[in-house]
Amino acid sequence: MTGTTGTSTRVEGVHLAGIGAFVPNVVSVRSAARRGLVDEDTATRSGISGVAVAGDLPATEMAVRAGAEAIKNSGLAGADIRLLLYAGVWHQGPDGWGPQYFVQRELLGDDVLAVEVRQGCNGFFTALELAVPYLGAAAENTAALIVASDNFGTPLIDRWQLGNGLAYLGDGASAVAVSRAPGPVELRSLCSASYSEMEGAHRSGLPLFPPGVTVGTSVDFRSRAESFRDAAISGGWWMRFLAGHNARITQCADRALEEAGVERAGVKYVLTHGMPRQSAISYLRLLGFPFDRSAWEFNRTIGHLGASDHFVTLHHLLAEGVLVEGDHVLLSGYSPGLTYKSAVLRITGRAPVRG
CATH class of the missing domain: 3.40.47.10 (Thiolase/Chalcone synthase)
Structure with missing residues (x-):
């Protein structure tokens, strides 16, 4: 689709x-x-x-x-x-x-x-x-x-x-x-979306050349985000950007669930990137899930692990026996670009994690 x-x-x-x-x-x-x-x-x-x-x-x-x-x-x-x-x-x-x-x-x-x-x-x-x-x-x-x-x-x-x-x-x-x-775990669906108008959100205020790492420039996402936001506000684009960003998060999850044939009520856990509590609450709300359906209580103990958040968390839930046969899990994330991803998994049998 x-x-x-x-x-x-x-x-x-x-x-x-x-x-x-x-x-x-x-x-x-x-x-x-x-x-x-x-x-x-x-x-x-x-x-x-x-x-x-x-x-x-x-x-x-x-x-x-x-x-x-x-x-x-x-x-x-x-x-x-x-x-x-x-x-x-x-x-x-x-x-x-x-x-x-x-x-x-x-x-x-x-x-x-x-x-x-x-x-x-x-x-x-x-x-x-x-x-x-x-x-x-x-x-x-x-x-x-x-x-x-x-x-x-x-x-x-x-x-x-x-x-x-x-x-x-x-x-x-x-x-x-x-x-x-x-x-033991079936991949039911994958969804990918992007919002290239916001690609500047993670580079704003910086030259494209030379690459910062080659001249010893530290990464400061706070100043980049503030630079992008200030420019978008002055240009009258900020609210449109924010609405588009939020819509893509929701739409990507919607399509992944639709392709998998799974209703929100049938999802046991929603796995996201590691984030502060209030950000996680807002993110789950965008996805249409209560906060207690998240794995934030585990995420909060280790921080944001780059590209590994979702599958380290999945490993933890399986190792602890929290997920059992028949459970569905929704994975959702976004990253610079901006790109948006969602996937649905179904636990089918023997856990793929052993003691």
Whole structure:
């Protein structure tokens, strides 16, 4: 089905055979406040209690750990995996180097198509969108491995000072082995939308060249957002932009649910990016769900994990036995571009997470 703001697809015969996650040690927000890293009043209002911090552990090492768990949990042979998709938000290692090949060398060997996906916090969704048609055209026993990983502990970004309405940045990795064989979690639908008129929201006030990282410019999303908003208000566009943004969030979820044939009442959990409590309440309201249908109580303990939020949370819910056969889960997110993604999953049997 194609709409004016994006596309949605009913997915058939694609399963998440195994899920892996790696979350490093958590630093409490209270301790960060004592060290002067965050304002205590702002931290209290956010409701976020902890942030996963990996120290000097590279993102690719975390990706390998999550990927190894996903493969183990899937029961697949390494030879079955012929596609590797690696999603990340922040810098992964030396410039001019591909992090996907590190994971390939560690886990899969050479007979694999390995590709890095760069679409911000929605990168895992985009990787799924790429994997589905690939699996449909490949041999029946072909599987794909999707990994996402980030370590934000670098000088050019301050995980504690991103701006109003944004969560503190946490480190971590997630992975899913995707297969056409019947499996424990079925992918029912995917939806993608964009709002390119707002692409300037995450670069406003900055030159396009030279890239900031090459001249040591720190990332300051607060000043960029304020610059974009001020320009939109003075131009008379702000309310239209805001309405369009909110509508796309809702419409993307609507189409994903419609393609999956699932009513809102039939959704057990809604998984979103990590965000402060008030932002999460507003987001769930836009989606048409009560706040208690979210997994925010888990998200608040680890921060916003870049492209890994949804599948680290899914891993947690499955490991805790919260999700059982027959449950439906809606995943929803947006990221710079702006891009909007939604997906619907159905739990079908044996959990793809093992103790």
